[in-house]
Each structure stands twice: as structure tokens, then as C-alpha cells.
Amino acid sequence: MKIFHISILFISLLFYVKGENVEEYLKQNRESIRNGRAINNFPRGTILMISSTEMDYWFNILGVGLGEYQGWYICDGRNGTPDLRGRFLVGRDTFNSNSDYSSNGKIGGVEKYSLSEDHLPPHDHEFGGQTKGNGDHSHIYDDITYADCYGSGVIDTGTRFRGISSGSPNSLACHMTRTSERSGFHSHDFTGKTNVGKGKSKVIDNRPPYSVVAYVIYKGI
Known part of the structure; x- marks a missing residue:
């Protein structure tokens, strides 16, 4: 499997379209983008993000780019690309040998998880009280x-x-x-600890707020 040196490049679409929004512009020009000339002035291994509902029109069913996207591949694990479906990207950290981010292509993390006893700090729940006084009686x-x-x-x-x-x-x-004289009035003091708490063991969503985009990588023409 070919390993790409991944660098992230955030691209802003620099054009002015009077009276139209970006997505509408891309929709109107999807044919020219699909059949246009390839833009090949990116270093190979560059990863970009595409946020347009028209992108399925610019890549074939194999994830290979067409027209202006010739040389680009969808990062879905096919064609030797990294599988970035449903993943966030994080910067590589080569200065910390114990870092989870020391190597390109390393994956990790979970979307949701459930807390276990190991995640909780040592603790207990103490309680105490006194029963209501009673028992005063005669015969x-x-x-x-x-x-x-x-x-x-x-x-x-x-x-x-x-x-x-x-x-x-x-x-x-x-x-x-x-x-007889009245006697026997008394109460009881008590203390204790709980060992079973309330809870429903619902999983926790571990993700920050997100917006879905498609990652594509440039291989070259």
C-alpha cells in the first residue's frame, strides 16, 4: 500500500458571485468542473476538504477524480488512499515519543464510550440519621x-x-x-454506606460539534 506524506491545506474559494451562493454556483458549473482542465499545481500527497453536494458528480464510483479533479482520489481506503471516512485529522507530533500522534497514518479514538468503574475516582456515599422517637407506653x-x-x-x-x-x-x-408508670420512650441512631448507585449506563458522545466534508488526496496526473 502506498503511503502518502499528508499535509493539510485549507483552501478558500476566492471569487465573487453577485446574487448567488457558493453551493448554487458549484451546481451551475458542475459540468464545466467535471469536464474542465485538471489543476495540477498542488504537491502530491496534499489532502483537501470538499464541502459540496455536487462532489459525487466530480468523482466516479471508484473514487477517482474527473475534470478539474483529475489526479485526486477520495480518501476512503481505496486506491491506496488513507481511509478518513468519519474521522478527524490531528497534527503529527514527532517530538514526543509517547504521543499517540507520532506517526502518519496512525488511527485511534472512538465516537462513543461508556464510563466504567476504572474511570471514576475512589469514593463512597455515607449517610446517617436517627429514627423517630417512639415506644413510650404503660400497662x-x-x-x-x-x-x-x-x-x-x-x-x-x-x-x-x-x-x-x-x-x-x-x-x-x-x-x-x-x-403502671409510662416508660420505654427511645430512638435509634444509624449510619451506613451505599454500595449500589443509580444509573442507566448510557454511552457518552465523545465528538465535538462537526460538519461533514469529504477528504481528497492528490496523487498527480
Whole structure:
């Protein structure tokens, strides 16, 4: 495969067309461009960018230039050209041996990517708090006490004191309903760390704003 020394040349179209825009002018003159005389005053290996919807009329299906574009080839990997489809160009860096851009023709980069755990700095999420206070309560219970008494017959003082006596010491029962003191109010402190976060793992678009052009390279006639 032939390796071209690539240099970038930005060309401005220098003409004045009154009342017409550039694309309209190129459309009106596409026949003369297609059948015109080749412009061969470029160094071989030069890469240009073409921004016109008419360019498919100036190159055949093999990517070879016609008319004024004789000697030019579309940079699509065919005809020994670099495949620049969908790629940005970056300047070569020969002064840094660790640079990704040290050699002509080297390719790299991705359009979109997903962050992984390795891309994130070490971190965790701590949280803490206190539960709402609760638990204060009391209990209702029956309290029955006994007392010895002497006498004969049935002793009845209503619903609170009852007993039976037969001339010997007997027990007099005292029945009361009581309520305990309230107690048990408390709360709980807690702390912890999360280990599963929210996320949808969507890919990130890694490209800056762009405008599509066609790269062509000059081989010569």
C-alpha cells in the first residue's frame, strides 16, 4: 500500500458571485468542473476538504477524480488512499515519543464510550440519621392484696373488699385496677454506606460539534 506524506491545506474559494451562493454556483458549473482542465499545481500527497453536494458528480464510483479533479482520489481506503471516512485529522507530533500522534497514518479514538468503574475516582456515599422517637407506653393490671381479719359471717364492703370469716383468722381481699408508670420512650441512631448507585449506563458522545466534508488526496496526473 502506498503511503502518502499528508499535509493539510485549507483552501478558500476566492471569487465573487453577485446574487448567488457558493453551493448554487458549484451546481451551475458542475459540468464545466467535471469536464474542465485538471489543476495540477498542488504537491502530491496534499489532502483537501470538499464541502459540496455536487462532489459525487466530480468523482466516479471508484473514487477517482474527473475534470478539474483529475489526479485526486477520495480518501476512503481505496486506491491506496488513507481511509478518513468519519474521522478527524490531528497534527503529527514527532517530538514526543509517547504521543499517540507520532506517526502518519496512525488511527485511534472512538465516537462513543461508556464510563466504567476504572474511570471514576475512589469514593463512597455515607449517610446517617436517627429514627423517630417512639415506644413510650404503660400497662393496666389488676392489683389484689390480702389482709387477715377476725369475725364471723360474710364480710362484704362492696366491690373493693370481700372476704369470708368463720371465727378464725381469714383473708380479706382487696382488688384494685392500676396503671403502671409510662416508660420505654427511645430512638435509634444509624449510619451506613451505599454500595449500589443509580444509573442507566448510557454511552457518552465523545465528538465535538462537526460538519461533514469529504477528504481528497492528490496523487498527480
